[in-house]
Amino acid sequence: MDVDLQNIKKWVILYPIYINSKKTLAEGRRINASKACENPTCTEVYDCCTHLKIPCVIETEKAYPRDFMQRGRVRVMLKKADGSFSNPAITSRKQLMLQVAELVPRHPGRTKKQEAATSAAAGSSKSGKGGKKKR
Known part of the structure; x- marks a missing residue:
């Protein structure tokens, strides 16, 4: 990819908050919550943009x-x-945000994290009732 770093200031800015389903519109979400993804990171957004073959930094x-x-x-050259x-x-920016939000949940780093979280949750929820008995 031939990246023109002189004009990087003219590139579109994409903050992870724009596609975060946990945020409200007032907090900065830019797309529909049903289409957004949960807590995307900057590197995930970057990886998704490179997957879409769009120059980004x-x-x-x-x-x-x-x-x-x-x-x-992430700065993106649309x-x-x-x-x-x-x-x-x-x-458009909107199309880019929707595409990235669709790709982030399938990010390889994210799928590994989710598998570890589900196995940890399954291991910790073995005991049904616990604690002290009431008198």
Whole structure:
């Protein structure tokens, strides 16, 4: 991929909050909650953009303005310098957010985390009742 780093400031910004189903519209979600995914990370968004063959760069030092604890954002080159789209199937920010939100749950790092979480939850919920008896 030929990435023009001089014009990186003109690229579209994609914060993970934009596609986070746990956030409200007021908190910064930009797409329908039913189409959004749970707590996406900056690297997952970046990996999904590279999978879609769209030039992108992670900016880890940057934070979301409304919630400065949310670190990281992804700069995406939707249009090339000549005005043509990097990926002809994706012609707007909204389409990009919907595509990325669809891909994030299938991210290889995420599927491993979910398997570990489900096996840990199954192991810890063996005892039915516990605690002290009432007198």
